[in-house]
Structure formats: C-alpha cells, structure tokens
Amino acid sequence: MPSATPPSTSPSGPPMLQPSFEDLGTPLSDVTFVVVDLETTGGRAADGGITEIGAVKVRGGDVLGELQSLVNPGHPVPAFVARLTGITTSMVATAPPLELVLPSFLEFARDAVLVAHNAPFDVGFLRAACDRLGYDWPGFRVVDTVPLARRVVTRDEAPNHKLSTLAALFRARVTPDHRALADARATVDVLHALLERMAPLGITHLEDLATATDPVPPDVRRKRTLADGLPEAPGVYLFRGPGDEVLYVGTSTNLRKRVRSYFTAAEKRGRITEMVRIAHAVTPVVCATPLEAQVRELRLIAEHAPRYNRRSKHPERQTWVRLTDEAYPRLSVVREVRAGTPHIGPFPSRQAAQAAVDALHDALPLRQCTARLPRVARVAGSPCALAGMGRCSAPCTATQAPDAAYDHVAAAARTALTGDASVVVDALAAHVGRLAAQERFEEAGRVTQRLRAFVQGAARAQRLDPVTRCAELVAARPTTAGGWELIAVKHARLAGTAVTGPDEDPLPVVDALRATAEAVSPPVPPAPACHPEEAALVLAWLDEPGVRLVHVSDPWACPVRSAAEHADLGAVSTTVAGLWGEPAEPVDAVDPVDPVADPAPVATMTAC
Incomplete structure (x- = not known):
C-alpha cells in the first residue's frame, strides 16, 4: 500500500497547520497604537482650525515615540479657546502651518491603530485637513476610548466619562490640561486601564475591540422577561432595583413595546444599559391619555428623584x-x-x-x-x-x-x-x-x-400667570376614535382627565370630571400649583389644533403686547443673525369654537 501524505504537509507548498484560537486575531499586546489629541479653534471640522497636535505611539505597554507641534491655523485664536487651552494667537503666529505638520503626523501614525478620547472629533478634523490639503486618508482603524469607558466604568465609580474624570479614576501619570501632548499621554494610561478591565470579558484581540461596545450584552438580553405581561397601553413605567427603589421613570404610548426596546439594539445609552443590569422589576402605571402619562412621569421623577433620570428631578x-x-x-x-x-x-x-x-x-x-x-x-x-x-x-x-x-x-x-x-x-x-x-x-x-x-423668562411668566389664576378650566380635544379627550386644570395643574366614546354624550362626563377632579390650593401667581414643566405640558396641549374650551371659571387672557411678541427676537439687526439660537415657543390662540358646551365662557379668552 503506498504511504499517505502526512496531514501536516501539502504536495505543492509549505506545511498546512491547524490554526489555534490565538492565531485568529492580533493580540492587543502586539498592536501598535497611536494615541492622538488635537487642540482646535472651535468645534467645526470643516474650518480646520487646528492649533496643536500631540501623539504618543505605544505597543505592549511601552512608549515607542511621541510627536508634538503647535500649528498656525491661519487666523486668530478665539479668546475663550485661549483661556481654555492656554494657546494664544502669539504662540501660534510663528508655528508651522498645517500643510507642513500633517505629513509628519501621517508618517508617524502609518500602519498603526488611531486612538482618541471622543475620536469622531479628532479624526473628523484630521480627515477634513487631508481632504483640504489633497492627501488621501490612510483608512486608519480607529478606537474611541469614550464608548469603551461606558462599557466598563459605572456611574458608581465616576459621574461621567470625561478624560479628566477617567484620568483621576485610573490615577494616570499625567493630568490632562487641554494641551495636546499632555492629553494624549493621559489617554494612553486610560486606554491601558480600560483594556485591562476588558480582558476578563474576553476582549483580548484587536478584532474584539470592534464589537466591544456592541449593545445588548447577554446579561441585558436575559432581562427582557421583565417586559412580559406589561399592557399595550399608554402610561408610565418604573424600573425598580433590588431594594424596590425606583431606578428610572419613563413614559410611552405603548408600555410593553417601549420597555422591550430596552433589551434590544435600539437602546444605545450606556447609563441605561447599566440601569437595566441592576433592575429587578418593572412597574406599569396605565393612564387614560398620553397627557396624563407625561404628567405622571414628571410627578414620579420629582417624588423619587431616580438616579438614572437626568431631568425634572428638582423642581424646587x-x-x-x-x-x-x-x-x-x-x-x-x-x-x-x-x-x-x-x-x-x-x-x-x-x-x-x-x-x-x-x-x-x-x-x-x-x-x-x-x-x-x-x-x-x-x-x-x-x-x-x-x-x-x-x-x-x-x-x-x-x-x-x-x-x-x-x-x-x-x-x-x-x-x-x-x-x-x-x-x-x-x-x-x-x-x-x-x-x-x-x-x-x-x-x-x-x-x-x-x-x-x-x-423667554418674561414670556414664560406672562403665559403662566393667567392659567395659574384660573381656579378651574375644562377643555376637550377630539380623539381619532370619534370621542373626546377631556382634561380638568386647576391653577395650571392637571386635576383630572377622562375619555369618551364616539357615541357617548360628553356633557355628563364633563360634570363627573369636574366633581371628581383633584382639589388644588391656589398658589401665588405666576408660580403654578405644580411642576413648571407640567404647566408647560398642559399649555402645549391646550394649544393643539382642535382643542375646545368647555368651562373657564376666571378670565383667561394674555397681554396683547407682551414678551411673546418678541419671542423670535426679530427686532435685532440681521447683521448678527448668526448669533441667535432657538426661538422661544410661539403663543397661539386656543380655538374658541365649542361644540360640546355653552360657548359663553370662551368669550372671555384671548390669545394665550
């Protein structure tokens, strides 16, 4: 019998070897990283206003080289940037322009993996500079330390994921000070600390970093059973922790669908993923209308001050x-x-x-x-x-x-x-x-x-004042089903709500709503008898098309000439039009036509 070809050799080439798991990727200890940081004259990459480049080349924990250079951006450094970074116009006046510095950086970073803290900012400026100066972008692999930190640094350890916060947490040898090389050196220490934390999670190769920040970790996906049995109705949901404490409060028009989204790739927020890991239960609160759900959400946030809610926790x-x-x-x-x-x-x-x-x-x-x-x-x-x-x-x-x-x-x-x-x-x-x-x-x-x-402050108060003085207001809005959505408002606070069917007489429901509405003590105008955001929600609801006033106990009117007249700030010269931000919310009149009740009270109301 002729001898067989050994399995480890090939008739026409070198020996064929079965690769091990270690051979399926590049170990992080063998990867050359170039950690880069830029100082700029502003936040727009298209302007290309780079004032300093700092970079550190590392491999296997060893520093292989550093690059640092001031850059003449071609225009003055804004005062607020000079205060932040210490880089002044006089410092960069004699510095080389970007067309001389950029080639040196590209050569320094050749064949390496770029690393930056908030990489889209720094890489965006570098790419824009290459496009403007006619250089081909080398197609670097890019690692951003911000999402890596969100994966392994919890809110109990650090209140945020800023470079200065992480550098202090990991006891970096260099304190970031808004200078490029110092910030790059601090980012090196942060990178090494993050990679050390990720090793037990199985992230040991360069290829692992591509999926290190992917959503829906297995432990989070297993929590999707918390959404089982929740109603498909509008309302408020409360995530609760091991001690039944409220971790997070949210609202939705479909409670089950919204809560299920927290266990899918649709949820991108690192702090919420951390919250889901802690959560043990979800409590639903079904509401009759979306407005009631929004108001209940505000009240529950103000009551419990959940650690994972960021807004509306402190109305005081x-x-x-x-x-x-x-x-x-x-x-x-x-x-x-x-x-x-x-x-x-x-x-x-x-x-x-x-x-x-x-x-x-x-x-x-x-x-x-x-x-x-x-x-x-x-x-x-x-x-x-x-x-x-x-x-x-x-x-x-x-x-x-x-x-x-x-x-x-x-x-x-x-x-x-x-x-x-x-x-x-x-x-x-x-x-x-x-x-x-x-x-x-x-x-x-x-x-x-x-x-x-x-x-904005004057317009807000002038709009709040009349509804705050109003002891009782009842309004109706047609529903898509053909009925009416009714609300009772007392001193700007939502005191009750109800919904009628398409063939139901709304007037008895209005009487029942007025009889059962919450008793509200009058406040001192213009402060409403509720969270100011609740009053804003109520006013926004009243401004919606199709709303009808059913009952108003007191005159409800805003000044004809008021601060709202200047909400768009149109009186200012167009010479400085670029200085304006978002205009304040316009004030529209509520439709005075009332098909479900006596229209007499509506006559006392003007645009408000």
Whole structure:
C-alpha cells in the first residue's frame, strides 16, 4: 500500500497547520497604537482650525515615540479657546502651518491603530485637513476610548466619562490640561486601564475591540422577561432595583413595546444599559391619555428623584427674577414667588436668571445695591460708580423729596416684566447692532444671550400667570376614535382627565370630571400649583389644533403686547443673525369654537 501524505504537509507548498484560537486575531499586546489629541479653534471640522497636535505611539505597554507641534491655523485664536487651552494667537503666529505638520503626523501614525478620547472629533478634523490639503486618508482603524469607558466604568465609580474624570479614576501619570501632548499621554494610561478591565470579558484581540461596545450584552438580553405581561397601553413605567427603589421613570404610548426596546439594539445609552443590569422589576402605571402619562412621569421623577433620570428631578431649584417691594425697587433672583410683586420665570438655572437680570440692568438704570433705602433719606448717601456712569439715578441721595426719576424707571421695569418688553428689547437690540458694526461679535453674542434669557423668562411668566389664576378650566380635544379627550386644570395643574366614546354624550362626563377632579390650593401667581414643566405640558396641549374650551371659571387672557411678541427676537439687526439660537415657543390662540358646551365662557379668552 503506498504511504499517505502526512496531514501536516501539502504536495505543492509549505506545511498546512491547524490554526489555534490565538492565531485568529492580533493580540492587543502586539498592536501598535497611536494615541492622538488635537487642540482646535472651535468645534467645526470643516474650518480646520487646528492649533496643536500631540501623539504618543505605544505597543505592549511601552512608549515607542511621541510627536508634538503647535500649528498656525491661519487666523486668530478665539479668546475663550485661549483661556481654555492656554494657546494664544502669539504662540501660534510663528508655528508651522498645517500643510507642513500633517505629513509628519501621517508618517508617524502609518500602519498603526488611531486612538482618541471622543475620536469622531479628532479624526473628523484630521480627515477634513487631508481632504483640504489633497492627501488621501490612510483608512486608519480607529478606537474611541469614550464608548469603551461606558462599557466598563459605572456611574458608581465616576459621574461621567470625561478624560479628566477617567484620568483621576485610573490615577494616570499625567493630568490632562487641554494641551495636546499632555492629553494624549493621559489617554494612553486610560486606554491601558480600560483594556485591562476588558480582558476578563474576553476582549483580548484587536478584532474584539470592534464589537466591544456592541449593545445588548447577554446579561441585558436575559432581562427582557421583565417586559412580559406589561399592557399595550399608554402610561408610565418604573424600573425598580433590588431594594424596590425606583431606578428610572419613563413614559410611552405603548408600555410593553417601549420597555422591550430596552433589551434590544435600539437602546444605545450606556447609563441605561447599566440601569437595566441592576433592575429587578418593572412597574406599569396605565393612564387614560398620553397627557396624563407625561404628567405622571414628571410627578414620579420629582417624588423619587431616580438616579438614572437626568431631568425634572428638582423642581424646587427653579429660579425666578423678582422686582422687590421697596421704596426704590431692585431686581432679585429668588426661589419662591411672593405676592404683590412682579416676577418672571421660572428659569432652569440661577445663571439663566442672572442673565435676565443683566439684560434689564443693561436697558434700565435700576439700582443694583442691596441696601434697603428710605423713601427720603435724612442724610444723602454717596453715589456709587454706576451712578457716575449714568446706569443708576442714585435714589440714595434723595433728601428733599422722593426720587421721581427712579419711580419712572421702576414703572418701566414693572411694565417690561408683566407686559410690553419693548423697552428692554429695543435698547439691547440697538446695543447689539452697535457692537456688530464694530465687529465685536463676542460681546454682541453675550448681550444676545442676556436678551434671550429675559424675553423667554418674561414670556414664560406672562403665559403662566393667567392659567395659574384660573381656579378651574375644562377643555376637550377630539380623539381619532370619534370621542373626546377631556382634561380638568386647576391653577395650571392637571386635576383630572377622562375619555369618551364616539357615541357617548360628553356633557355628563364633563360634570363627573369636574366633581371628581383633584382639589388644588391656589398658589401665588405666576408660580403654578405644580411642576413648571407640567404647566408647560398642559399649555402645549391646550394649544393643539382642535382643542375646545368647555368651562373657564376666571378670565383667561394674555397681554396683547407682551414678551411673546418678541419671542423670535426679530427686532435685532440681521447683521448678527448668526448669533441667535432657538426661538422661544410661539403663543397661539386656543380655538374658541365649542361644540360640546355653552360657548359663553370662551368669550372671555384671548390669545394665550
């Protein structure tokens, strides 16, 4: 019998070997990584404003080389960038341009795997630079340390996944300071720490990194049974932890479908995946209407302050701007609304409220001192510097008679807060125009932000005030099934809701809704008797097409000339149009036609 060919050889080539699992990929210890960080003049890659490149080449934990160079971006470095990075226009004035630095970096990184913290930003700038300068993009493999960190660093360890936070957590040898080489060195230590944590998860080869951040880990997919038995109806769902604590509150028009999505590839948020791993149960709360579900979600978030919800947890932190009740009123940022004085807001933060105060001070010479002044002083006070600049009428110096000039200023401020905001809008719009004409765009932008904060705060308060004063309001909206969706609102708070069928008389349901609606104590206007976001949801519902007013206990109207008139800030010169952000929500009139009840109460309502 002729001898057989050994299985380890081939008649026409080298020996054929059965590869091991280690041969199926490139071990991470053999991969050459180039960790890169850029400092830029802004956030747009198309502008290509790179001011510094820093890169570190590593393999197997050893540093093979470093590259660092300042880059002349071809235009001045913005002031806020200089404050952040310490790189000034004078520093880059003599630096080489990007067309001389980029080839050196491409050669340094050749045949390596690029690594960056928030890689889309840095790689986007590098690709845009290659396109602009005529270089072919080498097609680097790219590893982003941000999603890797989200996979293995929990919220218990770090509040976020910023480079500075991770560097402190992993005790990096270099502290990131917004300079390219230092940040790249810190990213090297973060990368090594993340890879060390991923090794027990089976991520040991370069090819494993491609799927390291894939959603739906097996332990999360196994939790999909938590959605079993949930109703396919609108409502609120509460994820609960091992101790029955509320981890997360959400809302949906289909509870079962929404909760099931948390265990599929549709869920991309790392913090929510972490929450699902902890969750032991899901509690559904079925609601009659989507509006009720949204309101219940807000109330449950405010009640439980779930650790994985980011918004609406602390309504008490909302701030207001108040014109004080004094002989010579001044502006004050407060947490609570007091009766008898005008307020605007609420503002999402104290910084936003202070911006609105600054806008009023820019337009009107209100006093900014905090001393309580008598109507007529026995001894004249010393005028402050603001009085010398014409920004305060110095009522502290009035010793013979009350300061009538300041009374006019206070009256103008009161009008701007509660009605026509033109005096503030016109003054600041003119100021923005002058700054833009002088090409002082950064200052114009800051004035614009102050004006926007004031207009939005004033419009919000002027819209809240009438519905907050209304003791009872009942409205109806036709449903797609042919019936009516009914709500009862008291002092801006949703006090009850109901739905009628297509052949059901809605008037008895309206009577029952009014009789069973929640009792709500009147608040101090314009603060509503609920979470401000709840009042916003109710007002948005009332603004929807097809809504009919069934009953209004009090006049419900907004000023004809109000801050909402300036919501689009159209009074400002188009020279600085690029400085404007999102316009405030427009205020529309609710349809006054009422097919289900006596239309008499509707006649008292104007656009609101």
